[in-house]
Amino acid sequence: MDAQLLISVLSGFFILLGVLALLIGALGLLRLPDVYCRIHAVGMIDTAGASFVILGLAIHEGISLVTVKLLFVGIFLFFTSPIATHAVAQVAHKSGVVPSGRNLAIAKTAKKPTGAEANPKQAAKIRSKVSRKSRGAS
Amino acid sequence: MMLVAISACAVCLLMALVRTMRGPTAFDRVLAVNAIGTLIILGIALHGFIMERPEFVDIALLYAILNFIGTFAVLKLFSTGSLGDAASSRKK
Numbered sequence: 001m002d003a004q005l006l007i008s009v010l011s012g013f014f015i016l017l018g019v020l021a022l023l024i025g026a027l028g029l030l031r032l033p034d035v036y037c038r039i040h041a042v043g044m045i046d047t048a049g050a051s052f053v054i055l056g057l058a059i060h061e062g063i064s065l066v067t068v069k070l071l072f073v074g075i076f077l078f079f080t081s082p083i084a085t086h087a088v089a090q091v092a093h094k095s096g097v098v099p100s101g102r103n104l105a106i107a108k109t110a111k112k113p114t115g116a117e118a119n120p121k122q123a124a125k126i127r128s129k130v131s132r133k134s135r136g137a138s
Numbered sequence: 139m140m141l142v143a144i145s146a147c148a149v150c151l152l153m154a155l156v157r158t159m160r161g162p163t164a165f166d167r168v169l170a171v172n173a174i175g176t177l178i179i180l181g182i183a184l185h186g187f188i189m190e191r192p193e194f195v196d197i198a199l200l201y202a203i204l205n206f207i208g209t210f211a212v213l214k215l216f217s218t219g220s221l222g223d224a225a226s227s228r229k230k
Contacts, residue, residue: 011139012139015139015140015142015143016139016142016143018143019142019143019146019147022146022147022150022177022180023146023149023150025150025173026149026150026151026153026154026173027153029153029154029157029169029170029173030153030154030156030157035163035165035166035169038157038166038169038170039169042169042170042172042173045150045173045176045177046172046173046176049176049180050176050179050180053143053180053183053184054180054183057183057184057187060187061187061192066192066193066195069195069196069199070183070195072199073179073183073195073198073199073202076199076202076203076206077176077179077202080202080206081172081176081206083206084172084206084209084210085169085172087209087210087213088165088168088169088172088209088213091165091213091216091217092163092165094217095216095217097163097165
């Protein structure tokens, strides 16, 4: 009787933890501003949510063949979902989806000609400073 | 407990469906469909436990494999323009 109570409490705890992760991930998928940010939220659904729900179901079931199948599903999801989200990020980057927000590469290329127009001396100084910095970094 | 979990799965599925309809790029839609697939896997497993027929886990395992392969097929179609069959690659 006591063991039964412990099993039901543990499985309920893990299922509720997984459900919390699922809800957070779905909210992030709905609200975040960008493909790359949304990939982060979907990673949360795929690993934390699915793993905890499946762990809770396995504890609820006990030791049997169904548990083995459930663990197969969990291990498969745990290893393939990050690969899928990584592939989404790679293809999105390759086909030219720019991350939203303050984009440093675009800002640098846009600022360079305006600075040279306004004050050529200062622009040259900035450029030499930048080149020095990059040399130091390399 | 299982009923709470499966209703939360349904709520998450609706939110992912909204993202699938509104997504500005195609990759948002691929990502949301991938999340919907994961949620459906969990829903199938939970439904099997609610109905006291845990054999549904077999279907969940099959659906996990299909979801993974489907995502990769769509991504390959987006990135290369073909699915890698001999006729379309020879044309290129």
